[in-house]
Amino acid sequence: MKQVAGLWIDHRKAFVVMLSDNGDETLQILSGVDRQPSRKDGVRSGEKFESLQTVADDSRQRNFSGHLEVFYKLVHESLNGMESVLIMGPGEAKGELRKLMDKTDRNRRLAILETDDKMTNPQIVAKVRSHFLERSTRLSD
Numbered sequence: 001m002k003q004v005a006g007l008w009i010d011h012r013k014a015f016v017v018m019l020s021d022n023g024d025e026t027l028q029i030l031s032g033v034d035r036q037p038s039r040k041d042g043v044r045s046g047e048k049f050e051s052l053q054t055v056a057d058d059s060r061q062r063n064f065s066g067h068l069e070v071f072y073k074l075v076h077e078s079l080n081g082m083e084s085v086l087i088m089g090p091g092e093a094k095g096e097l098r099k100l101m102d103k104t105d106r107n108r109r110l111a112i113l114e115t116d117d118k119m120t121n122p123q124i125v126a127k128v129r130s131h132f133l134e135r136s137t138r139l140s141d
Contacts, residue, residue, distance in 0.1 A: 029078065032067060072097050
């Protein structure tokens with residue numbers, strides 16, 4: 001079996017499953033960001049000069065994007081040596097990771113995107129195994 005990996009990712013965490021002839025290995029990477037920046041609970045305070053008392057939205061967004069960039073690089077580095085990668089997740093994070101991979105890998109890896117909602121770690125492991133087992137049996141037929 002080739003070295004393959006699958007992962008479930010959102011902006012908060014990534015759960016990586018690596019499959020090889022030597023066995024399975026899992027890894028969880030946390031981003032350290034909670035959610036996209038906004039005012040407290042999405043509500044303006046109503047106080048005078050509120051805009052002068054809070055950090056500018058674009059500054060918070062740059063900070064958020066910088067944290068995500070470091071997170072995506074950590075996830076990307078964990079996939080070194082993998083020939084094929086299944087990327088699953090509910091939102092934009094899977095596409096953002098795929099863009100980073102496309103930019104830096106230059107066709108070294110096959111990355112497949114799949115939209116999935118919340119999954120438990122055992123469900124992720126089972127889905128990655130079944131995906132690559134199904135593919136390997138289709139290719140051998």
